[in-house]
Amino acid sequence: MAWSYRKRIKVIPGVHLNFSKRGISTTIGVKGASINFSKSGTTVNTTVLGFSTRHKLSVSGPNPVSHYPGLPENQPYPLEENIFSADIHEITSQNMQGIKEAIILAQQQKKDLTSDLKKINRALSITKAKKILSYIFLYGLIKKEIPQNSDHDIKAQQEAIKQTKEMIEKCYVNLEIDFDSEIKRKFEKVYESFSKLTTSHKIWDITSAHFQDRVATRSSAGTIVSRRQVNFALRAIPYIKSDYQALYMKNANGADIYIYPTFIVMYNNENNFAIIGVNELNLYQTYTRFTETEVVPRDSKIIGQTWAKVNKNGTRDKRFKSNYQIPVVRYGNIRLSTPTGLREEYEFSNYEFTEEFGKAFREFQLEFRL
Template structure:
């Protein structure tokens, strides 16, 4: 009997975002059935096109190695700076998107297990074929190698099909913009691209008060921060014409900004999805007492001394006391009521300001649509 492999594949629902002046709708599903999230509530949509049948059922109401540096002025919060448990952060109206991603991950895992089994079977079939010639029974009984060759061909085809199915385990994200909204989003993306070119980008992981008098320093705050990378990058489980704005996180889940939501992604089982309208972005600048090399795209706005008196003059009790530059860095804080809490600094203040303004402009438009 010829070897055969059959696998029932679940249809992974896609996500369709429609951003228009009439509101934002998020449809999750495939032709025939979908779930729509809109400002009037959550609906199940079903249709049988060839019979001309369409139905809509309301489901629910809408729901609303680290380096240490000195910083002259304190930030709002002291202590470690990190977000809450990622399992608690997902927005209620984004659960459908999260479930679609989980389905893609589970199916990919199952298919990879199937692929391993087929590859093992193929190896065994090849060994049997070889042995049939070595021990001559394949020459005497010719139908044995013929059947094995048929099985091997079927197994190779099954491997190709399974690999193709694995490659198709993703959520397709489609986005439709009205022109005004698209222009705002394009501005956001362009300012983000500029921001990624900052010579230095840091994730601030903690901040602690410093007794300036005891330390003989002009800085009242000590912050710990690590170099991180920003880029255009998407998670593997989502494919779209729009790449996400990627924020690396030094002490937690990375952030991926999509047109109407943010994915905090740590790994395949630990991620959260937050509505863009829920983000509280605060932007400012810091006067940073830079004990290292001042980045080439930063501005030195003042100078202090390694050991300084309370009134700002150099402490002459310390021999070899030297001046230290004070650089102007951009700062962004990202928070939500559900527990997102991240802080970044950038060597290029102007790019930080431009991106933050573009984000607020785009977010304000999104909030109007909700």
């Protein structure tokens, strides 16, 4: 019996982004879904199996660039609490669901094709074994059509393996981005400034911040933070291909963050991820006066000195004989939040790179609010 192979071929939606001063237009592959951001609101158009729907989404909520009043230098964290994002299944933006579905489709197709590839490889092994056995037991020499049919099946199976591997390599969402020249210049500035930010000698994820009684502890620091060193990079996320790699931020206590020009992916694994519109992101950049009890990073600036034990007025408490000086350094600080539940905070040893990135990102984001 001739061997047959049923290909599992689906058209994976691509995502095409158009950036202009009128807003962001996003077209999502074969489903015909498009998302348009403008000053008047967000309009979602979808066409699935010949039926089309149109509805308008409100863009109420905080402006994407928040400006908080300056905090006291010795009180950089406004709340006494742990700092982490909401559950990954709760924070996908409503108008980003189409892109999420496109990624899920690419993932499922790869799984299906990988399963098919295993079956074809198994069938190829069996066919080769049958051909060898036909010669060992001589019936292949008597009936010439038996090895000939095996050769035909082997050729078909080898071709199917080749085609399946090629299709597996194409299981991704192709992200095509067209910028207006001015917007492209501003995004490339974001890209370049983030590249610099990744070279900071130290990057920490702030996982909690708690006030402390400075009088009781005899300390100059009014806030105790828990921090874990992480890395930032330009990195591609699985199942998305783009001319621009994502701005990758490692998250010490949750899903990692990947920032693309029009959306943010919070990614644990292929089964647990969320997509948030970049217009919903609040990015607040400031600086922190940090009492550094560890080694001062080589790219940080010491802006003062304090003592391990201090009086109320900040002077050295002479009652402690082993009292010693501690450097006060200036670190960059970035807080990220969205109405849907993203909430993260990072600290950087290089304040200048932090400030440059914060400014570039705000200018890029504000382009769509003019």
